[in-house]
Amino acid sequence: MSNVHPFTSKNVILENACTWVSAIDRGLSNEEKEQFKLWMLQSAAHQDAVYEIAQLWDELSVLNELSILFPQHNSANHSKSKWVVPYSIAASLFAALMVCSYLLVNLENDFGKELAKVNYTKIYQTKVGEQATYVLPDGTIVQLNTNSMLEVAYSKGRRQLLLNKGEGRFNVAKDASRPFSVMAGDKSFTALGTVFNVQRNTSSDLELVVTEGKVMITDPSVAVDANDFKAYQLADNSTQKIRQINANIVTSGEKAVIEQSITKPITQLSVDDVQRDLAWQNGMLIFNGEQLGDALNEVSRYTATRFELSSAELAKIKVAGVFRAGDVAGLLESLQTNFSIDHERLGEHVVSLKYQTKS
Structure with missing residues (x-):
């Protein structure tokens, strides 16, 4: 492991x-x-x-x-x-x-x-701010993040999932006779004996973090059956078969970022990087030098609250800290204490942020 x-x-x-x-x-x-x-x-x-x-x-x-x-x-x-x-x-x-x-x-x-139940179909959903864990019939454990929707379709020869929106962690039960794939947007992620996390930002912008085993990224049209499965398990990115189908192999401790349907170079993550990316699985958000605008966008995934910044300069402030997902009050208090940033509520779900006025 x-x-x-x-x-x-x-x-x-x-x-x-x-x-x-x-x-x-x-x-x-x-x-x-x-x-x-x-x-x-x-x-x-x-x-x-x-x-x-x-x-x-x-x-x-x-x-x-x-x-x-x-x-x-x-x-x-x-x-x-x-x-x-x-x-x-x-x-x-x-x-x-x-x-x-x-x-x-x-x-x-x-x-x-x-x-005896071989076929299985179901839709799993979470609301904004909600996280849930499910055990699928084969023993696979799925943890869904806020505002997510996952369609599951198991058949005799295939385990196919569709992440319509949001983010999920997949601890996949081993079954070489039924390959396990998660489709998200215009990519498919096939587990090669693994634990991995997929975040769907848009249909063409995705993120994959592998914490155990391997995951193969392909076009959804590439069908992986039991006959190919062993060969893919032993493959790497230099293998001819992988190159022929324009696939990418991502291994434990690595991250793949897909922007506008293009898979960027695979990056190796430190333990701290992995824990920060996957902190949501423990109900937390960790920031370590992100710009305030980006950090607030991440916070907004877990709450109906939206933030308005008074200037581009304010949005570029780099922030760090650990927050419980959805804890808007704690975040606002921290911004006021550490950065002298005041807030004003402009309605039930809108918060305006600006630098504290000097007296």
Whole structure:
């Protein structure tokens, strides 16, 4: 695993366990219940994550209630916690765990039926300021950023996704018999055993960051089937087959920027670069010398607020800092404190920025 990958497998499992519990708390559709069942059956670690979180409420008799609901589950096997969970997260999940518990009954009976489902289609969406994580039927984990739309279409020989807008992180389950490709705008990104992030700015302006394995960038008309998959896995940018289809191979720790449908030279990223580009996956935005105008454009992706700058000079100020995505108040306070930039609200969703008037 690449040393630039900012997440551990335990963190991913815990993240998805929390996401499912949150979804259960609001109420699952029948289709979501089926997906949840499949996720639970993919690994004992998934089930352990739920019960290890419940360990935090030992004094609140949560484990006792779970043992009544599920007498077949041996809670003694979890006497020593394997997961480190912040208490603030755990506390918020107490009620949700009680709601989701009934869904775990008789999961084994449905396992064969779930595995038999080969074809799968669904549309996933997030609103402005919303981020969500989904587990697809093959075990692939998709994390969508703010204001994103993803169409998923699985068939017997292919896993095809379409990123209509926004940004997504894809932790792809290995399946050489069904290549995994994400189309965004006029490019297609084929996973060659990998974890990667795709951001679609426009149909011709895209960004790809690979944190594990390889990704091949091609024209959407290039179809990758199981017969070609192994050859592509072993290829690099000098391979004749890659050059014949005008493709680019991007490997772990590298970034590809596509502007006006042209793939710029691939760049190697430092660990800090990767963490900054992918900070959204942890609900944060990191700036390190970006111009204020560009930084505000990024902030605006996570909120309905728009910013008006009083001058071009103001827009070129270089800023640095760590902000929670959507925290407009925190950003405005920081600009005032560190750069003497005042703000004025011109309506519910418009903020005017200008240098502080000297008294």
